[in-house]
Amino acid sequence: MRKEVCDGADSSQFWYTTMTTPVRLLVLVLTAVFLHGNQDATPKAMRDPLTMGQVLVWMDGGAESLRVEQLVERQGVDFVPTAELLDSLKVLNAKPSLLEKLKRAKVAHSGVGSAKEQAAYAELFMCLRKANSGADAEAERECLAAETDEPSTAGFALGLLAKRRGKSSEALRFFSAAVEAAPTIPDNHNYLASASQKLGQLDRAEAEYREAIRLDPAYETPVSNLADLYLAKNDPILAERYARQAITLMKEDAYAHNELGMALCKQQKFDECLAELREAERLEPDNAFRHAQLGTILWNTGKCSDAVPEFQQATKLEPSNSYTHLRLLTLLLQLRRKEDAQTECAAVQAVLHTTKSCAEIAAIVRKDTEKAPKLCEQP
Numbered sequence: 001m002r003k004e005v006c007d008g009a010d011s012s013q014f015w016y017t018t019m020t021t022p023v024r025l026l027v028l029v030l031t032a033v034f035l036h037g038n039q040d041a042t043p044k045a046m047r048d049p050l051t052m053g054q055v056l057v058w059m060d061g062g063a064e065s066l067r068v069e070q071l072v073e074r075q076g077v078d079f080v081p082t083a084e085l086l087d088s089l090k091v092l093n094a095k096p097s098l099l100e101k102l103k104r105a106k107v108a109h110s111g112v113g114s115a116k117e118q119a120a121y122a123e124l125f126m127c128l129r130k131a132n133s134g135a136d137a138e139a140e141r142e143c144l145a146a147e148t149d150e151p152s153t154a155g156f157a158l159g160l161l162a163k164r165r166g167k168s169s170e171a172l173r174f175f176s177a178a179v180e181a182a183p184t185i186p187d188n189h190n191y192l193a194s195a196s197q198k199l200g201q202l203d204r205a206e207a208e209y210r211e212a213i214r215l216d217p218a219y220e221t222p223v224s225n226l227a228d229l230y231l232a233k234n235d236p237i238l239a240e241r242y243a244r245q246a247i248t249l250m251k252e253d254a255y256a257h258n259e260l261g262m263a264l265c266k267q268q269k270f271d272e273c274l275a276e277l278r279e280a281e282r283l284e285p286d287n288a289f290r291h292a293q294l295g296t297i298l299w300n301t302g303k304c305s306d307a308v309p310e311f312q313q314a315t316k317l318e319p320s321n322s323y324t325h326l327r328l329l330t331l332l333l334q335l336r337r338k339e340d341a342q343t344e345c346a347a348v349q350a351v352l353h354t355t356k357s358c359a360e361i362a363a364i365v366r367k368d369t370e371k372a373p374k375l376c377e378q379p
Contacts, residue, residue: 326365346358
């Protein structure tokens with residue numbers, strides 16, 4: 001088997017801790033607001049009822065939401081989950097299963113935030129709603145308005161906005177400010193680590209991931225991210241170890257299964273690799289990258305016909321992704337599936353808004369089609 005069999009399947013393409021969903025943006029920037037009076041992270045704190053901020057911190061449409069469900073069920077909450085609050089969470093795409101657990105949660109005690117906290121919440125909520133609508137400049141103004149009273153929270157918001165714009169250095173600066181303002185919130189360290197890793201500062205990233213884990217040993221996201229970091233360091237053995245540890249903490253963590261799959265692939269354990277990538281895909285069937293990732297590994301291991309439906313599903317889920325369309329076209333050309341290639345060529349023309357003929361497009365990708373002809377030869 002070729003040594004470069006895993007090349008082209010870049011597991012770092014999805015920066016796990018900076019998902020682009022508006023929910024992730026909202027829930028993480030509110031951490032400092034609601035945890036303002038609970039800054040000392042201790043083992044006892046992990047047994048205390050969840051604050052509203054803790055619920056919001058991890059509430060998104062993926063594995064993090066599942067963690068919140070478990071914690072809510074186990075520890076209860078210290079706020080009243082009113083109908084109005086639940087409706088707000090619905091707007092933020094909270095999973096129905098989380099809403100149900102909040103309805104049934106044991107309320108240990110409830111407190112009312114200060115006027116400053118409430119004002120900061122309103123400003124940040126507007127910031128995030130505007131960011132969701134694409135009005136980044138207005139969103140930034142709202143976040144800056146909250147910066148004086150809630151520097152950690154505003155730092156989170158501004159950092160995520162900077163990341164969304166592709167300004168990695170700015171994101172690093174804002175996340176650093178968030179850590180300085182609230183050093184005992186594990187998410188601050190996790191996001192600072194991710195920003196550091198994005199800029200290639202791997203040693204700093206590792207230190208921050210480990211600090212996040214120290215503050216909250218049950219928080220699987222930085223553990224998954226350590227697996228990704230060790231893949232970046234070309235250490236698949238350690239990557240496998242941390243991916244398995246993350247899965248132990250949260251077996252529904254699709255990202256951890258993906259990282260485990262890539263670590264196994266790097267070790268030439270292809271059957272196990274494919275099994276983990278299929279599990280990641282099962283957990284996130286609507287994630288185009290999961291299908292493209294699996295398709296790439298199938299392709300590179302010679303299972304070319306099996307790779308075709310994976311790329312086709314990826315293009316259905318993300319029809320504007322020209323790279324995936326070109327990969328699919330290249331694969332179809334390798335397989336000499338002329339009719340399917342002609343259909344896919346038309347899709348490529350539409351996505352790229354090009355007037356080039358299919359013959360011209362095929363010539364452009366010809367080099368790719370000749371990279372591994374034996375792998376995809378038709379019997």
